[in-house]
């Protein structure tokens with residue numbers, strides 16, 4: 001009697017163990033949780049490699065911190081944070097790079113390529129391009145004087161994407177406040193997240209084509225500011241289309257709350273920027289708060305970046321760890 005009972009007991013214990021293992025394997029996939037310690041066993045040098053790559057890129061050109069931050073935003077808003085924005089067009093794939101909001105505008109791809117090859121030299125085939133971009137964006141912000149934070153990781157890379165997805169998911173600079181709110185809401189981001197994330201425009205630059213109608217046709221703009229910007233940006237599309245102006249007129253390589261103070265004086269460069277203050281809408285008070293309290297902006301920006309970084313990542317066995325960020329394996 002003892003032996004069958006023992007066997008039965010062991011079988012029951014094994015069944016329980018198998019069930020526990022199955023549950024443990026299924027649970028993370030089911031909730032698709034990213035984790036700040038995802039690579040601590042498999043690629044402990046990831047953070048220091050990304051940091052040094054971003055440090056030299058920003059030393060060479062401070063604007064690159066801004067360009068990489070924008071790359072991450074454009075990745076996350078199009079099919080989630082899955083590295084899809086990094087895919088080059090090919091004979092079998094027309095991707096995001098030449099979509100309207102990205103063509104002749106999005107930049108920094110070679111910085112991500114350089115970091116990826118150093119990461120892969122240390123930890124072959126381990127870290128996704130999507131995660132490298134998330135960490136690089138955080139470092140770009142911090143290297144320009146902004147906050148730092150622990151980035152949740154564990155994203156995998158998309159095998160494909162479409163140009164149409166980029167054209168339909170990225171907000172236009174001619175958007176109203178209501179349109180911006182609903183665009184971000186469709187990604188699970190509330191209006192506070194939207195206003196905080198727009199503070200990314202405290203760094204970097206825009207092309208004349210993006211702010212022409214604002215400086216010639218908007219009425220809610222500081223007159224002297226509009227006059228000065230018209231000197232680099234002619235009224236008709238053509239030769240001046242690519243001319244740049246800083247998104248924050250006073251400190252475009254300093255990550256601070258100057259963006260919001262500019263909006264109080266109607267110095268927003270994009271129509272969509274100025275929509276965050278002055279129309280009497282629900283976001284005016286958030287802009288006022290951030291203009292007066294850099295600490296509140298910083299804290300909310302970090303919260304919103306982590307939320308944005310959580311937009312439908314590929315995890316578990318979905319997607320892949322790309323070898324070359326520009327093409328599927």
Ligand code: HEM
Nearest residue numbers: 066067070073105171172173197200204205206207210272
């Ligand atoms: C709220 C809706 C947004 C709109 C309509 C918008 C639109 C734009 C436009 C039109 C430009 C200039 C592109 C060019 O002329 O080449 C730009 C630049 C930029 N955007 Fe946004 N953006 C938005 C939100 C964001 C968010 C959420 C982030 C990041 C968290 C971000 C980060 C940046 C950065 C850093 C630049 C400067 C890039 C550089 O200098 O290379 N933007 N944005």
Ligand SMILES: *[C@@H]1O[C@H](CO)[C@@H](O)[C@H](O)[C@H]1NC(C)=O
Nearest residue numbers: 212213214216217234235236
């Ligand atoms: C300003 O508005 C007028 C009238 O709608 C339009 O014809 C013109 O193209 C606009 N100019 C710019 C620079 O957007």
